[in-house]
Amino acid sequence: MNLENMYQEIILDHYKHPHGKGQVEKADAEVTHVNPTCGDEITLQVVKIPGTENFNIFYQNQGCSISQASASILFDQLNGKSLAEGEIAVDHMVAMMQRTQEPDEDILGDGIALVGVSAYPARVKCALLSWMAWKDAVIQAQGS
Amino acid sequence: MSKLDVAAIQADFPILSRKVRDGKKLVYLDSGATSQKPKQVLDAERDFYEQRNSAVHRGAHQLAEEATDAYELARKKIAKFVGAQPNEIVFTKNATEAINLVAYAFLNATLKAQFGKPLPDGAQKFILKPGDEILVTEMEHHANLIPWQELADKTEVKLRWIGLTDDGRLDLSNLAQLLNSKTKIISLTHQSNLLGTINDIDTIVKAAKAVDALVLLDACQSVPHMPVDVRKLGVDFLTWSGHKMLGPLGIGCLWGRSELLASMPPFITGGSMIETVTMEGSTFAAPPARFEAGVPMAAQAVGLAAAVDYLSAIGMEKVAAHEHALTELAIEELLQIPGVRIIGPTNTDNRGSAISFVVDGLHPHDVGQVLDNNGIAVRVGHHCAWPVCRRYEVPATTRATFYIYNDDSDVFALRDGIIAAQKFFGVSK
Numbered sequence: 001m002n003l004e005n006m007y008q009e010i011i012l013d014h015y016k017h018p019h020g021k022g023q024v025e026k027a028d029a030e031v032t033h034v035n036p037t038c039g040d041e042i043t044l045q046v047v048k049i050p051g052t053e054n055f056n057i058f059y060q061n062q063g064c065s066i067s068q069a070s071a072s073i074l075f076d077q078l079n080g081k082s083l084a085e086g087e088i089a090v091d092h093m094v095a096m097m098q099r100t101q102e103p104d105e106d107i108l109g110d111g112i113a114l115v116g117v118s119a120y121p122a123r124v125k126c127a128l129l130s131w132m133a134w135k136d137a138v139i140q141a142q143g144s
Numbered sequence: 145m146s147k148l149d150v151a152a153i154q155a156d157f158p159i160l161s162r163k164v165r166d167g168k169k170l171v172y173l174d175s176g177a178t179s180q181k182p183k184q185v186l187d188a189e190r191d192f193y194e195q196r197n198s199a200v201h202r203g204a205h206q207l208a209e210e211a212t213d214a215y216e217l218a219r220k221k222i223a224k225f226v227g228a229q230p231n232e233i234v235f236t237k238n239a240t241e242a243i244n245l246v247a248y249a250f251l252n253a254t255l256k257a258q259f260g261k262p263l264p265d266g267a268q269k270f271i272l273k274p275g276d277e278i279l280v281t282e283m284e285h286h287a288n289l290i291p292w293q294e295l296a297d298k299t300e301v302k303l304r305w306i307g308l309t310d311d312g313r314l315d316l317s318n319l320a321q322l323l324n325s326k327t328k329i330i331s332l333t334h335q336s337n338l339l340g341t342i343n344d345i346d347t348i349v350k351a352a353k354a355v356d357a358l359v360l361l362d363a364c365q366s367v368p369h370m371p372v373d374v375r376k377l378g379v380d381f382l383t384w385s386g387h388k389m390l391g392p393l394g395i396g397c398l399w400g401r402s403e404l405l406a407s408m409p410p411f412i413t414g415g416s417m418i419e420t421v422t423m424e425g426s427t428f429a430a431p432p433a434r435f436e437a438g439v440p441m442a443a444q445a446v447g448l449a450a451a452v453d454y455l456s457a458i459g460m461e462k463v464a465a466h467e468h469a470l471t472e473l474a475i476e477e478l479l480q481i482p483g484v485r486i487i488g489p490t491n492t493d494n495r496g497s498a499i500s501f502v503v504d505g506l507h508p509h510d511v512g513q514v515l516d517n518n519g520i521a522v523r524v525g526h527h528c529a530w531p532v533c534r535r536y537e538v539p540a541t542t543r544a545t546f547y548i549y550n551d552d553s554d555v556f557a558l559r560d561g562i563i564a565a566q567k568f569f570g571v572s573k
């Protein structure tokens with residue numbers, strides 16, 4: 001395992017130029033997830049698209065390249081998606097980190113580039129932080 | 145003073161000869177989290193299990209006698225190492241438990257007094273009244289912060305803290321106001337595990353004595369690294385962990401003045417800490433047994449005594465001088481890398497070897513990952529001192545800590561690793 005496997009060019013691109021960072025005044029749900037061992041933090045909001053089951057995503061975060069790139073990829077994959085659609089991607093991402101599933105580009109898009117992280121257990125949490133936050137937020141928004 | 149023979153020391157630590165990350169030499173710069181163990185310590189522990197293993201203070205057989213002797217001899221050696229009497233040393237699981245033991249002495253004394261229950265003579269010092277204050281500092285490890293926050297939450301006591309200056313020192317400008325006649329105890333660290341700052345304990349002790357406040361010193365980062373003598377320090381309690389000073393995991397120490405320990409109610413209760421027991425109630429043993437409920441960690445105590453022997457054979461003055469030289473070199477090398485900023489004092493006055501830094505444009509996790517890829521073990525994160533990171537407005541830091549088995553080449557490896565990280569992420573200046 002070498003560093004280039006974990007920090008693929010595509011990951012570094014997302015890290016340096018993250019997609020979709022932003023904030024809205026009024027969201028249907030807002031969650032803050034932290035990784036207490038390292039201080040990585042994301043505040044993620046979801047806003048329901050009227051007349052659909054779909055949600056737009058807004059987020060602010062700080063943290064390492066993996067957690068930031070992962071949030072940017074999450075935005076690309078799940079912005080405007082429903083819980084049912086997004087859950088498939090979240091579950092797939094978790095399974096990829098646990099190495100129980102081969103990465104599938106149709107489901108994860110650029111997220112497949114995060115596969116190298118699975119070799120470093122201490123970093124898996126960084127990669128999953130935003131995905132867990134999204135699921136949490138959408139479930140909360142649906143409940144309300 | 146002659147120099148440490150680092151090569152000979154390294155040869156005593158089996159783990160230092162293993163390879164990491166595809167055959168790289170291990171450069172261990174995380175002793176502040178836990179130190180490595182020399183074979184002398186491992187052998188002492190193994191010998192205990194192979195020759196004397198039994199429950200101390202419980203059996204009437206030869207093994208129990210020998211185990212008890214070994215345990216109490218360990219207590220003697222460890223006490224002597226910090227200038228204390230053996231009956232003033234209480235063994236705990238770690239420093240965290242030792243600090244909690246004192247915090248809970250306050251809570252338990254306060255509760256018992258409230259309900260009119262019997263307390264040991266002299267327990268007044270531990271009974272909290274509304275308006276009393278407890279003082280800590282902004283540079284504490286969570287182990288010396290949360291127990292006091294919890295105590296304040298369960299009583300009508302106010303928790304206050306001494307702030308920090310921009311250069312990583314305690315801001316003592318308003319000490320007289322913070323440490324006042326309402327202060328029951330000030331609990332502070334000897335050396336910050338994040339900043340490396342060594343605090344001026346003389347000043348604190350003088351101010352505390354003037355208002356009759358107790359002083360607890362968290363010596364986790366000092367006892368392993370410099371000569372520490374409890375009588376010279378003049379504090380009331382000293383707490384530290386064995387695993388940071390070449391000793392085994394699972395043992396920590398509380399030193400307390402004997403009259404204070406005698407006046408404290410117990411923390412964890414059960415077997416081995418009692419005097420008499422009836423169904424109606426019990427009375428408790430004198431310290432240190434009062435605070436050592438259950439079958440104790442005898443093998444770890446024996447291992448820690450071997451660690452004390454090992455450090456004493458080197459000499460703590462020499463250990464401190466060695467680390468001082470490495471710290472000086474590391475600060476000099478790191479400050480020469482454009483984009484690297486040290487969080488904490490940038491000179492070696494009253495400073496230990498914990499060096500935290502941030503690299504412009506890079507998150508500490510990513511710095512740590514590149515270092516790890518080069519075989520260099522550092523710690524990244526907030527180092528269980530989150531308020532310190534908040535104070536200096538950094539989300540986290542990368543931290544290197546040095547010990548007796550480190551040498552100049554480790555400092556250079558660190559420097560080269562940081563430069564490699566900057567290159568890898570394209571943020572070199």
Ligand SMILES: Cc1ncc(COP(=O)(O)O)c(C=O)c1O
Nearest residue numbers: 238239240285287337362364385
């Ligand atoms: C200054 C300081 N205090 C307290 C502790 C807590 O020690 P332990 O986790 O061994 O109880 C540490 C260890 O990280 C420390 O560095």
